[in-house]
Amino acid sequence: MPRKVSYGVDFDEEYDAYDDYHDDYDYNHGNGIDENETAWEPPVTKEEIVYQNVWRCPICTYDNDEYMSSCDICGVLRNPLIKSSNNGQSSTVDGICTNFGASMMAKSLFTSLPYESPRGGVTVNFQPQKDDSSRKEDTFSLHVHGKFHDLHNAIISEKSYKVNIAPFKFDTPSPDDVVSLGLKSYKLGSKVVPNLEKPSTSDAPSNKKIENANLKSNAKSSNKSPPLISKDKPQHMENNNMTQTHKISSEFNNMTMSAESGTSKIANKGKMGKTGITASRSQYKPEKWMLLDEGEDRLSQLNLAIVGHVDSGKSTLSGRLLHLLGQISQKQMHKFEKEAKLQGKGSFAYAWALDESAEERERGITMTVGVAFFNSKKHHVVVLDSPGHKDFVPNMISGATQADAAILVIDASLGAFEAGIDSAGGQTREHAQLIRSFGVDQIIVSVNKMDAVQYSKERFDNIKLQLGVFLRSCNFKDSNVTWVPLSAMENQNLVAPPSDARLLSWYKGGSLLEAIDAFQPPAREYSKPLLMPICDVIKLPSQGQVSACGKLESGALRNGTKVMILPSGDIGTVRSLERDSQACSIARAGDNVAVTLQNIDANVVISGGVLCHPDFPVSVTNHLELKILVLDVQTPVLIGSQLEFHIHHAKEVARVSKIVSLLDAKTGKVTKKSPRCLLSKQTAVVEVMLQGEVCVDEFSSSRALGRVFLRSSGTTVAVGVVTRVIVDDQS
Ligand code: GTP
Numbered sequence: 001m002p003r004k005v006s007y008g009v010d011f012d013e014e015y016d017a018y019d020d021y022h023d024d025y026d027y028n029h030g031n032g033i034d035e036n037e038t039a040w041e042p043p044v045t046k047e048e049i050v051y052q053n054v055w056r057c058p059i060c061t062y063d064n065d066e067y068m069s070s071c072d073i074c075g076v077l078r079n080p081l082i083k084s085s086n087n088g089q090s091s092t093v094d095g096i097c098t099n100f101g102a103s104m105m106a107k108s109l110f111t112s113l114p115y116e117s118p119r120g121g122v123t124v125n126f127q128p129q130k131d132d133s134s135r136k137e138d139t140f141s142l143h144v145h146g147k148f149h150d151l152h153n154a155i156i157s158e159k160s161y162k163v164n165i166a167p168f169k170f171d172t173p174s175p176d177d178v179v180s181l182g183l184k185s186y187k188l189g190s191k192v193v194p195n196l197e198k199p200s201t202s203d204a205p206s207n208k209k210i211e212n213a214n215l216k217s218n219a220k221s222s223n224k225s226p227p228l229i230s231k232d233k234p235q236h237m238e239n240n241n242m243t244q245t246h247k248i249s250s251e252f253n254n255m256t257m258s259a260e261s262g263t264s265k266i267a268n269k270g271k272m273g274k275t276g277i278t279a280s281r282s283q284y285k286p287e288k289w290m291l292l293d294e295g296e297d298r299l300s301q302l303n304l305a306i307v308g309h310v311d312s313g314k315s316t317l318s319g320r321l322l323h324l325l326g327q328i329s330q331k332q333m334h335k336f337e338k339e340a341k342l343q344g345k346g347s348f349a350y351a352w353a354l355d356e357s358a359e360e361r362e363r364g365i366t367m368t369v370g371v372a373f374f375n376s377k378k379h380h381v382v383v384l385d386s387p388g389h390k391d392f393v394p395n396m397i398s399g400a401t402q403a404d405a406a407i408l409v410i411d412a413s414l415g416a417f418e419a420g421i422d423s424a425g426g427q428t429r430e431h432a433q434l435i436r437s438f439g440v441d442q443i444i445v446s447v448n449k450m451d452a453v454q455y456s457k458e459r460f461d462n463i464k465l466q467l468g469v470f471l472r473s474c475n476f477k478d479s480n481v482t483w484v485p486l487s488a489m490e491n492q493n494l495v496a497p498p499s500d501a502r503l504l505s506w507y508k509g510g511s512l513l514e515a516i517d518a519f520q521p522p523a524r525e526y527s528k529p530l531l532m533p534i535c536d537v538i539k540l541p542s543q544g545q546v547s548a549c550g551k552l553e554s555g556a557l558r559n560g561t562k563v564m565i566l567p568s569g570d571i572g573t574v575r576s577l578e579r580d581s582q583a584c585s586i587a588r589a590g591d592n593v594a595v596t597l598q599n600i601d602a603n604v605v606i607s608g609g610v611l612c613h614p615d616f617p618v619s620v621t622n623h624l625e626l627k628i629l630v631l632d633v634q635t636p637v638l639i640g641s642q643l644e645f646h647i648h649h650a651k652e653v654a655r656v657s658k659i660v661s662l663l664d665a666k667t668g669k670v671t672k673k674s675p676r677c678l679l680s681k682q683t684a685v686v687e688v689m690l691q692g693e694v695c696v697d698e699f700s701s702s703r704a705l706g707r708v709f710l711r712s713s714g715t716t717v718a719v720g721v722v723t724r725v726i727v728d729d730q731s
């Protein structure tokens with residue numbers, strides 16, 4: 001069963017508007033459901049609950065306040081004709097999904113056309129047909145009235161000048177590329193410097209506020225300081241080899257690191273762990289058990305992020321896949337359906353498999369990343385169902401940053417795809433950029449809700465054309481992008497070839513499951529020292545137990561292994577391990593695990609912290625040098641700009657303390673020293689001061705711990721990598 005991972009951002013913190021939303025429902029399942037009833041019927045929602053003084057979005061069913069002119073969730077415009085059009089015929093879907101056909105935006109565009117629109121042009125009536133065969137039970141007959149293609153053409157022509165999908169010049173979307181190449185001229189320097197001071201546990205947990213005075217950047221950049229440990233040089237030299245093998249694939253990839261990037265010094269003052277032993281990671285020698293046994297019969301683990309615009313059907317798709325692959329039983333599915341129907345949310349039954357919290361279910365949106373598992377022929381797939389709502393992008397970042405590959409889910413409905421790709425707040429756009437920045441370069445674009453556009457090849461091709469341009473600009477190679485038209489709701493093209501004649505008539509490619517199987521297994525760092533960013537902590541005080549959950553980025557663990565917990569530096573012992581909710585004896589790089597620790601104060605295990613090898617700790621600091629690429633921003637980034645800083649599962653307030661240099665995107669050379677501000681699409685080296693300390697590593701040593709995202713006012717303003725951990729001279 002899926003497991004919910006909380007990454008810390010909830011409604012209270014991020015979205016006060018939800019505060020007044022009261023929980024009117026009883027979630028205790030005392031609702032008369034016959035637990036023994038096993039026959040699964042598709043969810044049929046005759047009437048969804050309608051609230052006063054609100055209008056319901058036709059795309060995502062969110063109940064917006066009366067004064068909103070566009071949907072607060074998915075951005076689709078409210079049509080002034082919404083009420084009059086709601087006459088019970090044209091936009092009513094008598095079945096699974098209410099009003100998912102043409103959006104109000106589409107209709108309003110349509111009515112502005114000189115010729116008469118087919119008013120019932122997108123009337124879609126689903127008539128669930130019960131069938132006792134297990135697969136066919138999910139099929140429906142579809143009756144389409146009117147001329148969809150007229151509407152479609154109208155939208156396309158009308159929108160061609162309204163939707164700005166000019167290629168986003170994401171010159172260097174992947175920090176991986178930036179840094180791999182930037183290493184060329186990266187100055188050699190030490191990363192890990194022993195600090196033999198014993199850490200005090202009391203100042204261990206993060207979120208320690210630093211004095212304002214500290215923010216005044218009296219810190220000295222360490223670029224003039226000599227490396228503290230010269231023996232670390234070979235390590236960086238070794239890393240430099242990466243650049244020789246790395247192929248330059250874009251102009252930006254020619255970027256080299258600016259000369260300002262100096263040597264690094266450790267910033268773990270007083271927090272280098274109780275052992276006081278440190279060593280270069282290159283000196284690490286893994287034990288035999290840590291390495292994957294050639295003969296070991298194990299599917300490769302693939303962390304698969306499901307991302308995309310809000311309400312594109314990510315959770316429904318994930319839930320449906322899990323159900324089809326036997327991970328969710330008929331009985332369980334039946335229960336979801338009944339409960340969802342009772343709450344007037346019948347169309348969300350599959351999504352409930354992943355959206356487990358009462359709030360998520362009531363609102364009909366995902367708030368935190370849902371985790372589930374299934375096996376394909378080649379992979380053990382860990383599904384990371386991300387929230388699509390813009391307010392939960394931080395959660396999406398925290399969860400999907402673990403991804404090896406991704407499914408970008410597109411809502412094919414008229415108006416919905418356009419809202420997702422819109423440059424002002426479209427999450428298709430932001431998620432695609434973020435995913436590429438996480439280092440993910442292989443994706444499936446699943447064009448979902450094809451039933452809502454009558455499986456139109458024209459619509460699919462149009463989406464492919466528009467989105468393809470954008471994905472290319474994000475540096476996704478065409479050969480690494482697989483396009484799959486499907487309908488999660490109608491079970492078309494998920495795990496088997498489509499059965500709908502309209503889709504069959506033109507689609508000759510493979511199913512979604514086949515596309516997942518075709519992903520290349522990710523390379524794992526088994527032979528590097530242990531590193532596991534903690535995304536979640538489970539405490540069982542009654543049993544005196546604490547478990548840290550996360551993905552092992554490198555190294556291996558087994559019962560009895562000693563681990564250092566950062567930022568505190570305390571040492572604990574692994575008491576037991578769980579992989580995918582099953583007890584296991586060994587976990588290796590790539591595995592998602594829950595590590596139960598003993599001999600440790602539970603308070604030092606915090607989300608955003610890191611488990612590492614006691615002899616090879618990473619830095620804990622609040623002062624960093626970053627190389628960033630500024631995305632499309634309305635406001636320039638200035639010295640003093642306050643930003644949200646995201647790194648693995650940690651989030652801190654950051655202040656830009658210095659803009660070191662502006663770089664040429666093509667050559668990587670410094671074009672300007674100390675510029676006053678940074679504008680869209682500029683690449684630069686900056687220094688940031690964080691309000692609290694984070695566990696961090698230079699990107700050249702650890703991609704997972706060296707990748708950062710800067711956000712402001714609910715959008716991602718820059719992506720980047722850590723180029724240097726800076727030591728503040730506090731003497
Ligand atoms: P967030 O997590 O909040 O971003 O939403 P999501 O992308 O997970 O969407 P979700 O699965 O919650 O589905 C949103 C709505 O789309 C629900 O009403 C679903 O029934 C509907 N939906 C999902 N897939 C399909 C589909 O293939 N066809 C149609 N017609 N509706 C679908």
Ligand code: MG
Nearest residue numbers: 314315365366
């Ligand atoms: Mg969802």
